[in-house]
Amino acid sequence: MGTVTPYATSAGRRWRVRYRTPEHRQTDKRGFKTKRDAELYLANVEVAKAVGSFVDPQAARITVGELAPSWLANKRQAMKPSSFHSIETAWRVYVEPRWATAAVGAIRPSAVAQWVRELGQGTAVSNPRAAWTADASRPRSATVVLRALGVLAGILDVALKDGRIAKNVARGADGSPRKHSNKARRYLSHEEVIRFAEAADTDMQATLLMVLAYCGLRWAEATGLRVRDVSMRRRRLEINHTATEVDGNVVEGVPKSWERRSVPFPDFLSEPLARLCAGKGPDALVFADRYGGFLRRPSASNNKRSWFLTALAEAELERLTPHDLRHTAASLAVSSGANVKAVQRMLGHKSAAMTLDTYADLFDDDLDEVAMRLNEGGHQKSVGKVWARRAESGGR
Structure with a gap:
């Protein structure tokens, strides 16, 4: 048990509480005006120690900025480069300017709720060095806000596990936005896919469009395909590699465990795939640029130029993205009679429930x-x- 003792000050008698932390380090708290207040504080300390909820005031003074480097290093090791890039950007642009100097024990739920609201309104403090991201006064999307909030919550999780705080106030923060999209998903018909492929400049581009639309590969999976990943006898594409563009550089990686899969391709793709693989070594890329390197994702934005958009225009199709062809693959598979488990395996979803939700x-x-x-x-x-x-x- 601790002790409660009086001491004299110029303002009168005050009371000091001395006690030991769960680590057996002696500490104290001063300034209580009455003995009763001091005794109540000591009683709360002893109860918190007994039930395991004690928070050392000294430990709670560590700042978010002091905990962030270790948390980011762990994320870098555990995540794919493209995913970590988004997390690191959210920290640098939105979280660090507001919370880096804040003590974890001093962060209040109302302050987090206000920050979330300001991000959504475009009035939150952001890193001026990141002006390339967009106009600082522009409201942020639900995805951006939730990612920034998730970074703060992840760092505070570390403080919670270390016993520096009693509760993570960033989890379940008031005013957290919900993701929603009013954009109708675009599905191409068989005839539209053929028209799109015929409008492509080269045979490689046409074959790539067909693979995306009939096999449901992500762009990074398709452009990461090696010759050894194509089985002509079994008509399978083995998804073992990804080629993701991160901050202007293409980084080769591996899919998540459930995204590693064997994807069937229709027989009409056998000949064009065989032509792309002919004369190449097993480690060569199936879809490569003129130098044999990774193929960059074509722009699909308005007011931009790319072979992808040119083919869309010539095929007289509405604007869509390479990822929309993955949705087309799901649509064509379902219309052909495939059940949800087959679609799940083709797309590399973690569960059939995810496929159904999507x-x-x-x-x-x-x-x-x-x-x-x-x-x-x-x-x-x-x-x-x-x-x-x-x-x-x-x-x-």
Whole structure:
């Protein structure tokens, strides 16, 4: 147990509480005006020590900026370069300017809620060195706000685990925005995919568009394909590598465990894929630039120029992105009769539930089929008897 002792000050008698932390380090807190206040504080300390919720005031003085480097280093080791780049940018542009000098024990829920609101309104303090990101006064999207909030929450998780704070005030912060999109997902038909591929400048570009639209590969997966990853006998593409553009540089990596997969390709792609692989070594890229290096993602933005946008215009198709072709692959697979597990494996989703959540609209016809099957056979006749009996009994 600790002790409560008085001491004299120019303003009168005050009370000091001496106690030991769970690490057996002696410390004290001074300035209590009454003995009762001091005793209540000591009682709360002893209860917190007993239930494991004690927070050392000294430990809570560490700042977010002091904890951030270690947290970022762990994230760098655990995440793919493209994912870490987004996290590091959120820290540098949004979190560091506001919270780097804040003591973890002094951060209040209301302050976090205000920061989240300011980010959404475009009035939050941001790093002036990151003016390239956008106009500082522009409101940030829900994705950007939630990513920045997630970085702060992740750093405070470290403080929580170390016993520096009793609660992570960034988790479940008031005013956190919800992601939503009013943009309708674009699915191409077989005829539109063919028209798009025919409008491409080169055979390689045409084949790449067809692979994206019929196999559902991500751009980084398609451009990371090596010759050894293409099995002509089995008509399979082995997804073992990715080529992701990060901050202007293409970084080769590996997919997540559930994204490693064997993706079938239709027979009509066998010949064009074979031509792209002909004369190349097993480690050569299937889709490469003129120097044999990684193919850069073409721009799909308005007021930009790229072979992708040129082909879209010549095919008289609405603007879409390379990733939209992945949605087309899902649509074409479902319309051909593939079930949700097959679509999940083709796309490399972690679970069938994720596939259903993403493409629920594609499975609407399945609901109609369920109703039709329930109405078939003896079920229709048996249920009909219920209404006949009720009619005979006067509807009771």
